[in-house]
Amino acid sequence: MTLGPRVFKTGIAVTLSLYICYFLNLEPAVFAAVAALFTIQPSIYRSWRQLLDQVMTNTMGAAISLFSIYFIGDNPIIIGVLMMLVISLSLKMKMESTIPLTLVTVLAIMSTPDNENIDFILNRFLIILVGIGSALVVNLLIIPPNYKKNYLEKTRTVFQNMSLLLRTAVSNELTETSFQEQSKKLQDDIRKLEDLFKMFDEERTKLSKLKPVDVREIVLFKQMLKTLQQGEEILENIEEHYFQTGANEAEDYLFDTQIEQLIKYHEYLFLKYEGKIKQQENHHELKEIKESAAFFERALDIYKQNKDQKFRLLIIASSIVEYSFHLQRMDQLIDQYYKVRKV
Template structure:
């Protein structure tokens, strides 16, 4: 188990909310702590959106609590009916994420036994808002997340794993069951990549130059993801149709291996070139000799002519492999173009550090 940044921030937010509630002499500081837990978010921008939404949700809960207590009292059946109304109002206003905190506000106010109800409701509402603002302050000040680091490293790790398997597959040197298991894990990696991409996209920049640079980076990261996805598709084809590959002529098999070896090498170099680990203009790009798609396609057509009359099933499988390799190469070429363009505008290398655990 690792102590991630979000876990640490949640603890700090609880401490801060309890401290502020006691400092302001709130009779029930625990409600501030509960609100702080609800309000912790993974990004500053989401924290900003959350505080706006939670203010609305808390107002709904507080108003409904006051109305129901003044009109119908605070019998537990009335509390249940008020809770239903609060949920419906939040759904109607598209504040689904704030239903929990709205209900906490509602119940905390409707539990009054005696005394000045309006004053009691105001104190409870204020206490809960202390928790919401405490969480916002913690999100703003403590360990702002670096989702660009997380995004790049996740894409790089996933790409590296795919490339390793492609290299083994072209040499027919792998464990089928292990590869099948890893392919499923790699599919799950794309869910995490999508989450990090969204988080990074949501991070706001306050200077025009940084905003423009980030816009270009978002395009590159999206293309990195697409290239890795095509690499995974190629790997799945190699795994699925391995027997068909083994029945190809030696020169055809060798060509596929050489094409893929050079393609994955270029893919690896591009990932490093983006963050400045290798020169901006590597020697492999001269003429893109290793990405001779026409040669590969001509070999397929030549092989297909030999079986024109027989129409064997394996030809359709080989066609899928060749098409996947060509598609993969086009994605890598487009990534090359984007990275070259990016470095022509932004000479400073992209800084990637090991991220905090979230």
């Protein structure tokens, strides 16, 4: 059983909302718990954004409900029409994430016989706000996320898996089942890493004043993600194209060796960013530029010898050279990042 921070915070937010309703004598408290469930977010910025959006759309939903009760009615058909209207307006306002809770607000107000009492309507609306506020407080105070640390740990994990797959892709050493399992895990982890980067970027750019070193770090982290995405693309190209070319041992060695060198370069860059490697200005970068150019020339020669059968090798070679390019870019960004840090 996985009990992550978000699961833990959801439980606390629900408990807090129920206790607040109990002490303020607000009934039924279950609506506050539902509001807390819908509002809890994985980041502080998204919590603030969600709070503002929820207040706006829930106020809109409450106003529409109030208008309907006094001037139109509250039979099931009207409630259904109001639901469609609220959904349409929320989409128009580009606040799709608030739709479920806004619909709960409309139902909470319109689904009881006493809904013509203004105090009753305000009571229900206040209960919803208690749930929203509870989720925000919990997100701010309980286990605040460290996105930089989480992101770097995840990039390392993704790289280790990608490294294994790339090193064994051409030699085809892994069993089909194992390769497919690891590939699926790599794809899922990269998607999660993309979400982590978005949250890291939001926290840095939306909630604080950026220093030059912060800007450099965001750009560098984005490039880290790009290199991993490019490594995944190599794997996809090898799986789809390589074994259909009837490659011989010399071609296997050429591609395997180039991939191995780039994996070592990638590992070197992680160590360089972590400050575990002595700075060697442009040494690895220039070496990789020359070796990548030489590799592609050899792949092009193979293609020219048998254009019909070896065309697919060029697709793979191009993705390998692009991976090299992104690694070189990452190398440059690490140097720039440390230069700004020293200032």
